[in-house]
Amino acid sequence: MKPAPFEYLAATSAAEAAEALAAANGDGKIIAGGQSLMPMINFRLVKPTILIDINRIAGLDRIEKHGERLRIGATVRHRMTATDALVHRHIPILHDAMHHVAHLTVRNRGTFCGSVCHADPAAEMPVMTLLLDGTITALSIRGERQIAASDFFVGSLMTALEPDEFVTSIDIDTLPPETGWGFEEFSRRHGDFALACVATTLRIVDGVAGDVRFGMMGVGETPLRLPDIETLVEGQAISEMLLQDVSETLKGLLHPNTDIHASADYRLHLAGALARRALRDAWTRATLRKDGADA
């Protein structure tokens, strides 16, 4: 299929993009990498009156460290996040996760922020943003606003952005060097969207897990943080009994859908299996990293 007609603006400043978005009265769309938007436009699932291209706005294509946070600009491509030295050094779990996003050619164009704005429930960057206590910076002609990741994902493909707002950058936590991590995803083919995915980080403090973060995606309408699991693991050493407890608890917490890709039961089974693996990996890495730091 071919797109329905629309106008096109290659914005050269964030202010220009914000004005055009406001003028479009809810019928405008921002285009970043176009890797999710263009398929929908080609199928005429989305019919904007104007596409506002943010790719030529200077200064949005950077990853910068501000204190303990990394700021990822709106036109930072997946390829850049996957190869960036700051990301590799300070957030190795994000480096790992990037390799599950689509394929080389799609990563060349698709953006971190675009993926978060698209809010596909089976995409990796939304769950990473949630896991890393992300803050989304949105701009409109009314001004700038910060939105916590925990308030941002409203539903499948739905976010807290107002129609006249767009994202200029997202800030995420870096992790202390002794943090261990586990990222486990199951998809049918490499680069496909996940049927289920677990992302977790922890440190070992006095022989038990501390600062536990536990996120999942592919098992609900939005990416999830699971505070119940975090509390369960916090203060414990990883053991077979604890992992058993985690998978049993997950069954009560998750309500996955049945769709053409997988049944709800199968997703629940995957969730338990992936959670065990991810927590084991995180524990092993935290042990190695701690020993490395002690030595």
Place this chain on the structure above:
Amino acid sequence: MPEKKITLSVSVNGVAHTATVEPRMLLSDFLRHELGLTGTHVGCEHGVCGACTVILDGRSARSCLTLAVQAEGVEIETVEGQGSVDRLGRIQEAFRQHHALQCGFCTPGFIMAITDMLRHHPLESDEQIREALSGNICRCTGYEHIVNAVRELARERGPLT
């Protein structure tokens, strides 16, 4: 709705072109219909098959997910820039030698994706090669011969510096 046409200038395989197009024109259609460069194939038009892969400013991209107007000022490389029937380019020659194509529908996309891979990606193991190729779909060859061709090209290239 009145749709304003936009004039754009691009370079395709080193040749400059100027044209006036509707914003909704896909880069794949621009190359094929406006410039007559039908080597770029169109399979799915939603980013899944990879047949339409071209290179934009040095990196592979789906031309069906790019608007022609977004290519303003961009250096585009297409399969036509690789070689001709009489003088195959190196990747094309490797495909011929290894029987890496049958019907040839997917081939231009593979060749352009591989061009990017050879420039930028380690390709040290078969696993890396397969992962790099995973964005392109071929319904004929079963991929084995394509992997063989890329393995040879990667060996010939040597490690990335």
